[in-house]
Amino acid sequence: MEILQAKNVVKKFGDFNALTDLSLSVEEGKIFGLLGPNGAGKTTFIRIINQITAPDQGEIFLFGEKLNHNHISDIGYLPEERGLYKKMTVGEQALYFAQLKGMNQKDAKAELVKWFRKFEIMSWWHKKVEELSKGMQQKVQFITTVIHRPKLLIFDEPFSGFDPINADLLKNEILELKKEGATIIFSTHNMESVEQICDNIVLINKSKKILEGNVYDVKQTFKSNIFELTFNGHFDKMRASLSAEYEILSVNEIKNGSKIQIKILNGLSTNELLTKMISFGSVSSFQELIPSMNEVFIKAVNQAG
Amino acid sequence: MKKIILIIQREYITRVKKKSFIVMTILGPLLMAALMVAPVFFATMENSSLQKVAVIDQSKKYEKVLVNTKTISFEFIKDKSVEDIKKDFENSGYNALLTIPENDKTYTVYSDKQVEITVISYIEDEIEKFKETSNLQKDGISPEQISSAKENIYISTIKWTNEGDEKSSPVVGQIVGFIFAIIIYMFIFMYGVQVMRGVIEEKTSRIVEVIISSVKPFQLMLGKIVGIAMVALTQFLLWIILTLIIVSTILPMFGVSGGQLVNQNAQNTEIVQNASNNEFADIVPALLNTNWTLLIFVFLIFFIGGYLLYASMFAAIGSAVDNETDTQQFMLPVTIPLILAFIMAQGIMRDPVGDMAFWFSMIPFTSPIIMPMRVAMESAAIWEILLSAFILILTFFGTVWVAAKIYRTGILMYGKKISYKELWKWLRY
Numbered sequence: 001m002e003i004l005q006a007k008n009v010v011k012k013f014g015d016f017n018a019l020t021d022l023s024l025s026v027e028e029g030k031i032f033g034l035l036g037p038n039g040a041g042k043t044t045f046i047r048i049i050n051q052i053t054a055p056d057q058g059e060i061f062l063f064g065e066k067l068n069h070n071h072i073s074d075i076g077y078l079p080e081e082r083g084l085y086k087k088m089t090v091g092e093q094a095l096y097f098a099q100l101k102g103m104n105q106k107d108a109k110a111e112l113v114k115w116f117r118k119f120e121i122m123s124w125w126h127k128k129v130e131e132l133s134k135g136m137q138q139k140v141q142f143i144t145t146v147i148h149r150p151k152l153l154i155f156d157e158p159f160s161g162f163d164p165i166n167a168d169l170l171k172n173e174i175l176e177l178k179k180e181g182a183t184i185i186f187s188t189h190n191m192e193s194v195e196q197i198c199d200n201i202v203l204i205n206k207s208k209k210i211l212e213g214n215v216y217d218v219k220q221t222f223k224s225n226i227f228e229l230t231f232n233g234h235f236d237k238m239r240a241s242l243s244a245e246y247e248i249l250s251v252n253e254i255k256n257g258s259k260i261q262i263k264i265l266n267g268l269s270t271n272e273l274l275t276k277m278i279s280f281g282s283v284s285s286f287q288e289l290i291p292s293m294n295e296v297f298i299k300a301v302n303q304a305g
Numbered sequence: 306m307k308k309i310i311l312i313i314q315r316e317y318i319t320r321v322k323k324k325s326f327i328v329m330t331i332l333g334p335l336l337m338a339a340l341m342v343a344p345v346f347f348a349t350m351e352n353s354s355l356q357k358v359a360v361i362d363q364s365k366k367y368e369k370v371l372v373n374t375k376t377i378s379f380e381f382i383k384d385k386s387v388e389d390i391k392k393d394f395e396n397s398g399y400n401a402l403l404t405i406p407e408n409d410k411t412y413t414v415y416s417d418k419q420v421e422i423t424v425i426s427y428i429e430d431e432i433e434k435f436k437e438t439s440n441l442q443k444d445g446i447s448p449e450q451i452s453s454a455k456e457n458i459y460i461s462t463i464k465w466t467n468e469g470d471e472k473s474s475p476v477v478g479q480i481v482g483f484i485f486a487i488i489i490y491m492f493i494f495m496y497g498v499q500v501m502r503g504v505i506e507e508k509t510s511r512i513v514e515v516i517i518s519s520v521k522p523f524q525l526m527l528g529k530i531v532g533i534a535m536v537a538l539t540q541f542l543l544w545i546i547l548t549l550i551i552v553s554t555i556l557p558m559f560g561v562s563g564g565q566l567v568n569q570n571a572q573n574t575e576i577v578q579n580a581s582n583n584e585f586a587d588i589v590p591a592l593l594n595t596n597w598t599l600l601i602f603v604f605l606i607f608f609i610g611g612y613l614l615y616a617s618m619f620a621a622i623g624s625a626v627d628n629e630t631d632t633q634q635f636m637l638p639v640t641i642p643l644i645l646a647f648i649m650a651q652g653i654m655r656d657p658v659g660d661m662a663f664w665f666s667m668i669p670f671t672s673p674i675i676m677p678m679r680v681a682m683e684s685a686a687i688w689e690i691l692l693s694a695f696i697l698i699l700t701f702f703g704t705v706w707v708a709a710k711i712y713r714t715g716i717l718m719y720g721k722k723i724s725y726k727e728l729w730k731w732l733r734y
Binding site for chain 2: 047
């Protein structure tokens with residue numbers, strides 16, 4: 001089921017096009033990666049969902065309803081540029097944000113205590129925010145984002161500023177939230193984390209959508225029939241026997257043979273290649289090289305120009 | 306609505322809990338009390354140090370003229386020369402030595418340190434008075450004639466009101482009005498800038514993005530302005546209460562009475578320097594006759610109205626810049642009318658019914674300071690007060706509307722130096 005739908009959204013700032021005819025849909029219970037280079041229009045789109053700004057044209061539907069003010073408590077937003085009131089204590093501040101999202105004080109407090117215990121930060125409750133390190137502040141802010149159990153969570157670069165241990169902790173929390181049924185929009189430049197946690201992605205470049213789909217499918221469409229194998233035997237003879245449709249890209253001598261990257265041009269099967277190879281020696285490993293999301297990102301953006 | 310209250314609460318509580326607020330709240334009245342008490346206190350201090358003046362009077366005329374006062378005592382010495390006294394001056398206990406020669410023409414005061422000016426002027430006055438009288442007597446005018454020729458007049462001012470005649474004092478109106486002007490000016494400035502700082506804080510720390518995903522920018526702005534207004538009123542109220550407590554409990558411990566306080570301070574005020582003592586007799590009845598209900602009501606209306614007007618402009622400025630140093634180009638045009646009103650206040654005090662007074666009490670950017678002052682001086686008609694308040698409120702809604710438009714765009718705009726042209730563009734988004 002689709003929880004969020006954007007239909008032909010247009011947003012301009014003066015002469016500058018921030019979003020051009022953007023349509024996308026986010027499936028319920030999935031983690032959705034909103035990707036794109038700097039200045040592509042991601043933040044503008046997120047602000048539109050949060051009703052911080054309104055689109056010039058187009059419509060947004062949340063839970064099948066047109067986006068309206070009642071949806072505020074259904075959304076949790078962790079902006080990229082984070083901030084808390086420095087002079088307020090952690091507890092007071094978390095309570096304030098929870099109440100702004102429509103929780104009553106009692107529930108908010110009970111829920112906060114739960115989260116603070118979970119993150120083992122109960123001792124920070126009476127500390128002023130300025131006394132905390134940046135990473136600690138991030139944790140507090142994460143809690144204030146998810147405290148009201150919104151159905152839709154928007155994380156903009158959630159891992160920036162975290163050390164690897166805390167980043168891992170946070171990643172598990174995000175996956176946990178997904179398991180509990182939350183839908184998550186995840187905006188980041190860190191493609192490695194996209195591969196780890198995203199189900200679907202949309203890639204925006206210069207205000208336009210240039211790519212969308214399931215992470216696996218997207219990567220498949222960007223593969224270029226390159227295979228990597230480890231071969232041990234008569235390399236030169238083997239090479240001579242291959243037709244021009246098999247292009248050897250690189251050869252690395254390793255302990256038990258050579259690591260070879262081969263590109264197979266149109267229509268030829270891997271079986272044919274393997275049969276030929278086995279007749280000149282042995283093949284100890286064989287795999288297709290699937291591009292990483294990083295490569296997909298660069299390729300897609302460059303292609304779109 | 307619930308969310309605005311939440312914002313007001315936060316703004317109020319975090320500010321009231323701040324150390325600087327608590328310190329200012331306590332220090333303010335202490336400072337005010339100190340300012341009031343100091344002159345009285347020093348006046349009593351002076352009394353305690355008696356000035357002893359030795360006199361060698363060879364003309365033998367002045368023993369009856371130079372009589373002892375509370376602060377100066379004279380000792381006429383007949384058997385010693387100037388040299389004798391000079392030799393032993395340090396141990397003699399005298400503060401000064403006055404010599405009057407036989408011809409009664411040249412007078413000299415000797416001392417080993419600076420002689421107090423009050424002593425010199427007292428001696429001068431007394432000798433002059435004595436000589437004037439004796440000269441007149443030489444011309445055949447008796448002391449009775451002299452004293453009957455002198456007149457001391459006092460004009461008492463009575464105001465006709467519907468309740469009958471009332472004693473009034475223009476001095477009281479001026480003082481009260483001027484105090485109002487100072488307080489309103491100070492509070493608008495102090496707390497208006499606090500609004501601006503608050504907005505800048507939220508903007509630069511990017512808190513604003515989280516908050517306005519929960520509330521409308523307008524709600525956030527209004528909540529902040531109202532929250533801080535309540536802090537201002539709290540501080541104001543506490544100042545009054547604390548000052549009253551200090552004046553009524555601590556001062557008597559120093560032996561200073563309220564009446565003394567009023568007189569001493571009134572005498573110190575420039576406006577009334579030339580007033581005679583009789584006029585001070587009118588101060589207390591005039592204070593009692595002042596229409597405090599109207600005055601306080603007007604004060605509050607213009608205090609709050611003026612604050613809201615300026616605070617919304619300050620909020621707009623705060624939203625348009627990235628840090629406090631960039632505020633200057635926008636601060637100037639906003640603060641100029643405020644400062645102008647304060648400068649004008651002194652001229653208007655002298656002529657509270659003139660054209661200038663009328664127009665400045667109608668222009669909404671200056672009326673918060675000028676109008677309460679005019680009301681305190683009982684020189685504004687009811688229709689003037691109502692019209693001015695109406696204009697002020699109307700302008701306030703206009704400014705809030707404009708400020709909200711700038712604010713809405715400004716708080717999300719980073720890293721850009723904003724020009725007036727840019728602001729104009731935001732207004733039309």
